[in-house]
Amino acid sequence: MALVGITDPGHGGFDPGAMGNGMREGDLTWEFGLKFARNMERSGVKMYFTREKNSTATNNRNAELAYRSNYANEKGASFYISFHINAGGGTGFESYRYPKTDSSTIRLHQLVHGNVAAVFSQSGMTNRGIKTADFAVLRGTNMPAVLLELGFIDNTRDAKIIRTEEFQNKVAEAVARGVCQWLGISYVEEPAEPPQVEGTPIMGEAAATLQQLLGFTRSINEDFPSELPPIYLEIGKRYGIRGDIAFAQMLKETGYFRFGGDVRKEQNNFAGIGAIGDGSSRASFKTMEEGVIAHIQHLYAYCTTKPVLAGETVVDPRFHLVNRGSAPTWEALNGKWAVPGTNYGQEIVSIHQKVMEFKVEPGKDYMGHWAEKEITRVIQEGLMYGDDDGYFYPDRMLTRAELAAILCRLLDR
Ligand SMILES: [Zn+2]
Numbered sequence: 001m002a003l004v005g006i007t008d009p010g011h012g013g014f015d016p017g018a019m020g021n022g023m024r025e026g027d028l029t030w031e032f033g034l035k036f037a038r039n040m041e042r043s044g045v046k047m048y049f050t051r052e053k054n055s056t057a058t059n060n061r062n063a064e065l066a067y068r069s070n071y072a073n074e075k076g077a078s079f080y081i082s083f084h085i086n087a088g089g090g091t092g093f094e095s096y097r098y099p100k101t102d103s104s105t106i107r108l109h110q111l112v113h114g115n116v117a118a119v120f121s122q123s124g125m126t127n128r129g130i131k132t133a134d135f136a137v138l139r140g141t142n143m144p145a146v147l148l149e150l151g152f153i154d155n156t157r158d159a160k161i162i163r164t165e166e167f168q169n170k171v172a173e174a175v176a177r178g179v180c181q182w183l184g185i186s187y188v189e190e191p192a193e194p195p196q197v198e199g200t201p202i203m204g205e206a207a208a209t210l211q212q213l214l215g216f217t218r219s220i221n222e223d224f225p226s227e228l229p230p231i232y233l234e235i236g237k238r239y240g241i242r243g244d245i246a247f248a249q250m251l252k253e254t255g256y257f258r259f260g261g262d263v264r265k266e267q268n269n270f271a272g273i274g275a276i277g278d279g280s281s282r283a284s285f286k287t288m289e290e291g292v293i294a295h296i297q298h299l300y301a302y303c304t305t306k307p308v309l310a311g312e313t314v315v316d317p318r319f320h321l322v323n324r325g326s327a328p329t330w331e332a333l334n335g336k337w338a339v340p341g342t343n344y345g346q347e348i349v350s351i352h353q354k355v356m357e358f359k360v361e362p363g364k365d366y367m368g369h370w371a372e373k374e375i376t377r378v379i380q381e382g383l384m385y386g387d388d389d390g391y392f393y394p395d396r397m398l399t400r401a402e403l404a405a406i407l408c409r410l411l412d413r
Contacts, residue, residue, distance in 0.1 A: 003045040004046045005040055008082040010026065012054070085151060095130060210368050211365050228288060232250070268284065362390025
C-alpha cells in the first residue's frame with residue numbers, strides 16, 4: 001500500500017494569517033508546504049494538501065481547522081505536517097506536538113525539529129525549542145502530527161531570510177529528510193541536472209499539418225471536433241512545445257476522443273491531469289481551449305525549468321507539483337506522467353508517426369482550415385478551383401493573373 005502524507009499549509013484564502021514586512025503568513029506557508037510535498041512525492045509518498053494555493057475548503061474560521069484534521073483522518077495519512085510562521089515580537093524557530101501523544105509522534109517531532117533547527121542555526125537564527133500545545137489540528141488528527149513555526153514574519157531579519165527561495169528549499173528538504181527517516185524510507189535527492197535521455201524532444205515546432213491531424217483522427221473517430229487541432233497547434237507554438245505530438249498524446253489519453261476512461265468528455269481534460277488535493281479524481285476545465293492550455297502547461301512544467309510566459313495564467317492544477325525539467329523528451333515521461341507507463345512516450349511518438357504518414361485526400365486538404373466555410377463556398381459558386389491534382393492547397397499564394405481570372409468570373413455574372 002502506498003504511503004500517504006498530509007501537508008497543511010497554515011491559513012490561506014479568507015485567512016491571511018499573520019502579516020509583516022510586506023508578506024502574508026498564508027503565502028509563505030504555501031511555499032514551504034509545497035516544496036516539502038514535492039520532496040516527499042519524489043521520495044515515493046503520496047501527498048495531499050489541506051487547501052489549495054489561494055483558497056480554503058471552508059470559508060469559516062470556526063469550521064476550517066476541524067475540516068483539515070478530518071480530511072487528514074479520512075485520507076488515512078500516516079503523518080501530518082502543519083506549516084506556520086510566527087509573529088508577536090520574537091525570532092527563530094519552534095515546533096509543536098500535542099501534549100499527550102505516543103512515542104511515535106515524539107520521535108517524528110524530534111527528527112523533524114532537529115533537522116529544521118540545524119538549517120535555522122546555519123542562517124544565524126535561534127532554536128526556540130521543541131514544545132507541546134493543545135492546537136486544534138494537533139488535537140483533531142489521529143496520526144502523528146507536528147506543527148512548525150518557521151521564523152517571525154514581523155521580525156525584519158527573520159523575514160529577510162524566510163522569504164528567499166533558497167532558505168525555503170533548505171527547510172523543506174530538512175523536514176522531508178526527517179519524515180523519511182521516521183518512515184524508514186530513503187530521501188530521494190533532486191537531480192542536479194535534468195537527466196540526458198535519448199529521444200524525441202517535447203520542445204520544438206510542429207511538423208504535422210492541421211489537415212493531417214484532423215484527417216487522421218476522423219479516419220478513426222468520425223465525430224472528432226474540428227476545433228481541437230488548431231487549438232493544439234496554436235497553444236503549442238505559444239509555449240514552444242510540439243503541439244502536434246501533444247495532440248497525439250491527447251489521442252492516446254482520450255482513446256481517440258471516445259473517452260470511456262475515468263474522464264468524461266465534458267471535463268475538457270485531454271491528458272488525464274489529476275485534480276489538486278486528490279490525485280485519484282480528475283480535473284475539469286471550462287472550455288476546450290482551457291483544457292489544452294492545462295495540457296500544454298503540464299508538458300511545459302516537465303520539459304523545462306523556465307517560468308511560465310509573462311501574461312499567462314497557470315490553469316494546470318498540478319503544475320507546481322511537477323519536478324520541473326525532469327522530462328525533456330516524450331520518452332522521459334515514462335513512469336512520470338503515467339505509472340508504470342513503461343512505453344508511454346514511445347506510444348505517443350508512434351501515434352504521431354501515423355499522423356505524419358496520413359495522406360490527406362484530394363479535396364479534403366482545406367477541411368478544418370479556419371477558412372473552410374469560405375473555401376467551400378467559392379468552390380461551389382465556381383469562382384475558384386484547386387490544382388489539377390485535386391488538392392486546394394489553402395495556404396498557397398495567389399498570383400495577380402489568377403486573381404484577375406477570378407475577378408472576371410465574378411464580373412461575368
Ligand atoms: Zn499560523
